[in-house]
Amino acid sequence: MPSPMALNPPSRSPSIFKKKKSFSQLSSMATAASYLSAVHQADTRARSHDNSSVSSTPALSLSSSVTASSEDTILNEDDENNCLAYPFTPPTSEQVFTTVHTEFGHCANEAYRCVSKHDYSKPVQEHNIEEPPYYILLTTYISYLILLCFGHMRDFFGKRFTKSYFTHLMPHDGYAPLNSDFDSFYTRRLKRRMDDCFSQPVTGVAGRTIVILDRYSTDNNHTQIFTGGKTRALNISSYNYLGFAQARGGCADAVEESIRRYGVSTCGTRLESGSSELHASAEALVARFVGMEDALISSMGFATNSTFIPALVGKGSLVISDELNHASIRVGVRHSDAQVRMFKHNDMLSLESLLREVVSQGQPKTHRPWKKILVIVEGLYSMEGTLVNLPRIVELKQKYKFFLFVDEAHSIGALGPHGRGVTDYFNIPPRSIDVLMGTFTKSFGAAGGYIAGPKILIDALRLHGHSGLYAEAMTPPVLTQVVSSMASIMGVVPSSQSTKSALTLSPASSIVTLKDGAEELPVMAPSSMLPTWMNLHPALADGSEARMRIRRLAFNSRYLHQGLKKLGFITYGHPFSPIVPLLIFNPGKMSMFSRMMRSRSTPIVVVVVAYPATPLVTSRVRFCVSASHTKEDIDMVLRACDEVGGILDLKHGVGERWGIDEVCKRAVELVHSV
């Protein structure tokens, strides 16, 4: 197990990888049987020689057999880190895992599953914020004050005495400085000091584990020097909710086939000869997946909002936006000529009072009625982990007749018993919402985004959105990843049945099935919608693997939430949200937290966020749980948080507290308790 709080500097050994050329003949041994025996061997070996420092030949051979080809997928390192490379419990003979453990963890225990679904017997959880003790707030403000004083003092004296460091901030030969010192103050004085916690270059798959490139700085983070070494760390930071970031498996096989068939680009914009048949089939599939009439795909998630919102609203329209909406939405609204008003984050009373005001007042000055009002909310907020109060908004929508745009960038795939996002979670028919937008970056392991709605609207967006005319179309490999991962979440109707089921799969009946309850399967993908060359293997095609992923994600999210709470931390967000923010408050502790987690014997990489992405005092670490994590991984994160949080004095939550061992032992009980 990880040793307690050793603040080791990151290892700078030149390389912890070893070439395994001599065992390359084993690389073709990718069958389940060979894999099983390999894992078995690994386990017995790990148990027998506990602390043997250098791995012997059998370890090399089996690691190459597990990884099947890529040498970076599995590390050959000390036994301590084998908990990242090999499962804690060896698989039994009836369990067959098709994934690589470092990409997608092996977890066969059916108790570690949960269904993400709204319980209508309870009111929708309000976004309640736990306040820290006053001394924490006070010290936080004081540390920012010190930062401001010292920073400005250093700027003042630095500009006079050490001019060479400040040339870029001062006018020189007739050019104004590119950065004004005031604008860049925060960047230079706070962010640079913890730059080692940001933009960490990585290599390989951003799956359950990730390989970071070791680096260090000798000049206070002005430049980073790469040692050439790499460290495998537990990855609780990537938006890999359903664990589809894999270099192995059915989706990767499909992508491989598509590159062979289609190449890597469609060479153009959608409307100017860059449209491929893959676009058409992916769009049809997305529409069916989200339960809308039609859908449109864009090659970049950010651009989906920033280029299509201007086509939805124009002069004389009003956009009502949640104050914590993503930057892409703000940019999109600014590109349009519409007016904007904001309401307090997820506060339905604030929204209603604003609606009453704007509808009754009409446009400013002229008092003409608004042409249309578009309310833009996110399904799941990426910094807070809060879930939109969709039932209430849909109620308000009926009364106030606004149009509703839900950005499901984070919630699609990650929430709901069938992974269809917030509508699925709340069991609300998707078509009671006007526009559903989402991205493929997160749950689907691809890139880009979609926008779905009524056919009239989507057709108008195809012509009038900026993306269709000016932006490059989505590339075939990405499209294939979208189609294969999405089809596996939906499940594919075998072609023999597809004619029979065509009737029941009409769009109208899809709403009915969704309404009927979670037990019944919602629409599946007819095999006619997939490219004919795409052969998903049975576990993907019947949707069973994706169901397992969705339920594992729900369990993991909930376990981490409840576990952190029981350990005494202040967290935000909805218990089913895969985004779990843990509040840190003091800016100085942020970088410490990140460094301490990274330098554990089993390194864990975390994301820390602070002002300006969050309000000044509420700096936080943001965990992104994935279905690829096993229960043991979450245990490891909890244990690490417990130790680091104890040292950094982060446990200020109220309520009952449990010890770490009790939390780990009673995980299942915890998950089902709320």
Added chain:
Amino acid sequence: MDSSTSVALEPVLSFLAFSLSKLESGFYRIPGSAVVARYVKSSHQNDPGRTILELILVIFAIRTLLQSRTRTDRSGKHFIKFSEKEIDELVDEWVPEPLAQPLSEWEQRDLSSVPVISGPNGPKPKLLATGKIVTNLASFNFAGLAGNEKVKERALETLQKYGLGSCGPPGFYGTIDVHLDLEREIAEFLGTEASILYSQGFSTISSVIPAFCKRGDIIVADRSVNFAIQKGILISRSTVRWFDHNDLKSLEDTLISVEKERKKRKGPLTRRFIITEGIFERDGEMVDLPKLVELKLKYKYRLILDESISFGTMGRTGRGLTELYNVPASQIDMLVGSVANGLCSAGGFCAGSSIVVDHQSCIKQRINGTSFVFSASMPALLATSGSEAITFLRNNPSVLLNLQDNIRAIRAVLEKTEGITLLGHRASPIIHFCLRTQQQSLAVTQPTYDYEAEERILQDIVDDSIANGVLLTRAKHLRGQEMVESRPTIRIAATAALSRKEVEKAAGVVKASVTRILSKRR
């Protein structure tokens, strides 16, 4: 009576006196209270009017402090107070416009005529609608990289090691080593210090501009820049001055007048930028780069040059206009290019100039470039495809010679075609042509033509030539949203992947289509 009341009040008064003295002694125990007392005493100066005035001031200050937290909309002079019932009625009465209008007949035709390609795109793609193989004069495949086997191999290798998605923005474990490699390779290829990758070509420049240009800065831009630049300028909120399309004389006049204005106002030194395109996406004109750089240096402006079309197509090895004109890329402060167009992959980049500016600019963009910071990074295999494409360009200078041959061949055929006018520079890999009018005036500022009618004729030409085996496309614009409405054109994208014979034949088909459609009209 009088004495009785004073007797009755006595305990009250004595209590008041007692509590007053208690308060006073308590007050003086607070450290620093003596100063406050002295201040009050000196300001009072036996004049209660002064004290009252000060009190009013304090109350006013507190009130304004509290008030500023609420929005002023409700108390503004245009605000009308309604009762709850009236609001309910107004809410009931309000009927919003539908979110989208059904497409007009022309728009429907426009949408349905978009060609969909079955299988891989390339010089000879198969159309889904007809199943016919056509010659492609529409897609951006300038160097013929589409379907390149080496690129495919490299993409497959990357897939096996990295998977597809990066699952995170660059700041949070989304920076993969292959991104750093491509950034370095682009910088080395161009000869700049560094470069930064964006995951979509279109969003690159509209994010780069607001990362540098802020309110109060001055932008001098070409009137006919592409849509992405227009959007970037709009978002930046800088002061914009426009100069005539590709007219460097007009640019110089503008620069002089800006300088005059600044001297008159005696304003502080602000950041100043010239923004233009290398080869204009809108019409294929090419900017005179040496002259432009000379002006930029003379008037001390920073230059943001969009090489989305020229990168990967111009110069001996596709380094763009800097190679063509032999201008060091370091003279251009921000050189923006497209990996999607020039390297047949996806995304865009911004390459920086001298050490200081570049180092700072890249860091700055890594923090301020909205679509860099807030968007997931590009899939690894698209980045390595870009790298492989650069290697291809470095090793095969002959492809760009083929490209120039093909451009000349197409222009030679179309120049002889009746009824159309070719636009743009002779070497431009995109060739626009519009219908010829009697006046022969191409000034975009005075529309002497019927936009919609011309659009329809051009679409007929496109449809006819597709039916005859050559894929063409109109250059499509968002009408009404572009700053300058340019005349409808058909845009041909030349490619090195076709032989000269094939290109000549295809251009011949286009010529025949033009003649056929135009003769039908007359």
